[in-house]
Amino acid sequence: MLHTKAPHIEELIGEALQKAHHIGEPLFISIVERIDAQDPFQFFEAGSAVDTHRSFWQSADNDFTMVGVGKGSQLYAKSEQRFQEVQSLWNELQENAIIHDDYNKKGTGMVALGGFSFDPLEAETTPWESFPDSQLTIPAYLLTNVDEESYLTINAVIFPEDHPQQIANQILSQRELLFEAEMKAVQLPEIKKTVEISPEDWKVSVRKATEDIKAGMIEKVVLARELRLSFHEDTHITSILRTLAETQSNSYVFAFESNGDHFIGATPERLAKVDERKLVSTCLAGTTPRGKSEEEDMLLGQELLADPKNRQEHQFVVEMIREAVEACSSQIEIPEAPILYPLKNLQHLYTPVKAILDQGYTLLDVIEKLHPTPALGGMPQKKSVSYIREHETLNRGWYAGPVGWFDIRNNGEFAVAIRSALIQQDEASLFAGCGVVEDSDPEAEYEETAVKLQPMRSVLGGF
Ligand SMILES: C=C(O[C@H]1C=CC=C(C(=O)O)[C@@H]1O)C(=O)O
Numbered sequence: 001m002l003h004t005k006a007p008h009i010e011e012l013i014g015e016a017l018q019k020a021h022h023i024g025e026p027l028f029i030s031i032v033e034r035i036d037a038q039d040p041f042q043f044f045e046a047g048s049a050v051d052t053h054r055s056f057w058q059s060a061d062n063d064f065t066m067v068g069v070g071k072g073s074q075l076y077a078k079s080e081q082r083f084q085e086v087q088s089l090w091n092e093l094q095e096n097a098i099i100h101d102d103y104n105k106k107g108t109g110m111v112a113l114g115g116f117s118f119d120p121l122e123a124e125t126t127p128w129e130s131f132p133d134s135q136l137t138i139p140a141y142l143l144t145n146v147d148e149e150s151y152l153t154i155n156a157v158i159f160p161e162d163h164p165q166q167i168a169n170q171i172l173s174q175r176e177l178l179f180e181a182e183m184k185a186v187q188l189p190e191i192k193k194t195v196e197i198s199p200e201d202w203k204v205s206v207r208k209a210t211e212d213i214k215a216g217m218i219e220k221v222v223l224a225r226e227l228r229l230s231f232h233e234d235t236h237i238t239s240i241l242r243t244l245a246e247t248q249s250n251s252y253v254f255a256f257e258s259n260g261d262h263f264i265g266a267t268p269e270r271l272a273k274v275d276e277r278k279l280v281s282t283c284l285a286g287t288t289p290r291g292k293s294e295e296e297d298m299l300l301g302q303e304l305l306a307d308p309k310n311r312q313e314h315q316f317v318v319e320m321i322r323e324a325v326e327a328c329s330s331q332i333e334i335p336e337a338p339i340l341y342p343l344k345n346l347q348h349l350y351t352p353v354k355a356i357l358d359q360g361y362t363l364l365d366v367i368e369k370l371h372p373t374p375a376l377g378g379m380p381q382k383k384s385v386s387y388i389r390e391h392e393t394l395n396r397g398w399y400a401g402p403v404g405w406f407d408i409r410n411n412g413e414f415a416v417a418i419r420s421a422l423i424q425q426d427e428a429s430l431f432a433g434c435g436v437v438e439d440s441d442p443e444a445e446y447e448e449t450a451v452k453l454q455p456m457r458s459v460l461g462g463f
């Protein structure tokens with residue numbers, strides 16, 4: 001039930017239309033209202049009656065959630081300069097925008113949500129046909145839960161030839177649908193078939209990578225593998241999303257729906273966040289399972305902190321992020337040694353990076369410098385990405401790519417889309433990778449990826 005009244009939509013659209021007429025060009029309009037507290041999962045569910053294009057984003061500390069429905073506008077770019085191209089499209093869109101916003105809260109109003117594939121030079125498109133190289137959506141309807149309040153943004157492009165009444169009616173009827181849905185009971189899928197894609201070949205590729213590292217070809221490379229599940233029925237995405245959010249603490253929970261396909265995950269790995277020019281990035285690499293008892297857990301954690309192979313894996317990430325952050329910011333703070341970052345099934349080595357972003361740089365500039373970090377690609381950056389293109393048999397698509405959001409206040413946050421799955425009706429592909437260094441043992445790396453597959457596997461009907 002909706003207890004707030006939409007602001008004078010028709011009036012605002014009428015004004016925008018007059019202006020569009022005057023300049024002879026389409027105009028972007030964004031209207032923000034504060035609404036009664038809304039459950040984001042219910043809103044996501046209700047969104048399916050409005051559009052098959054939805055987005056979900058919840059920050060790792062759970063205090064910030066956004067749900068996008070439909071397309072107010074979209075930003076696409078397909079080239080090695082995709083981050084800069086998306087930035088230019090975003091700047092252009094803002095030039096002809098009218099914004100009605102009395103609140104000025106982060107993540108409300110004109111906000112772009114979406115992601116980028118791991119490697120823009122990957123030629124293969126299957127099974128990622130619905131997820132272009134970069135796709136950022138300014139949702140037609142955006143729910144933002146921030147500072148314990150809920151906000152609804154309506155975004156639309158108004159063309160000079162549009163009819164204001166018609167547009168207002170459509171918005172008002174869709175807006176009503178968004179607050180109507182009854183939440184179904186959580187229903188997780190039942191697995192019909194589980195296929196691990198060539199685990200033995202994958203271990204051989206890890207062994208080969210260690211040899212190539214010893215031969216000096218590269219220093220580190222992250223190799224990923226795939227697990228394919230099929231289900232007895234089509235999956236219910238809201239149930240999967242809600243269960244993921246409930247079970248995976250310390251993680252960003254995300255979902256992107258595009259043409260009915262879903263890319264969904266719970267990733268612990270922040271790439272970069274900018275909040276009023278305060279920049280935060282994260283080095284997360286080096287892994288061990290959680291213990292079954294508190295004692296075993298501590299022991300495993302201490303071993304991880306002291307393990308040279310994992311420390312090396314981690315250190316590559318710290319060095320690279322330091323260099324990238326130094327190129328665009330000042331007052332950089334990086335602790336000398338990592339600490340433990342505990343998740344439900346595993347623990348990582350973690351080093352936070354803080355800085356103040358220099359004037360003139362945007363979040364996308366930072367993402368461009370960082371992606372991929374050696375936690376997802378390797379070291380050196382370009383060589384390891386080519387190595388992956390050549391030796392990894394799966395098509396990563398958006399797996400390990402940057403996913404997130406930004407607004408017109410230059411705030412935003414991107415995480416790296418790991419611990420994730422591409423869900424296509426009654427099928428899913430799950431992905432997990434691991435950092436291979438000189439001393440990697442293929443069997444141990446295989447086990448590490450098995451634990452990393454666990455969070456998605458368990459919400460998809462597995463153990
Ligand atoms: C590439 C993945 O994890 C990365 C992030 C944290 C720890 C990692 C590791 O210890 O190997 C990986 O670099 C993945 O989960 O698919």
Ligand SMILES: [Mg+2]
Pocket residue numbers: 285286287313434435448
């Ligand atoms: Mg590792």
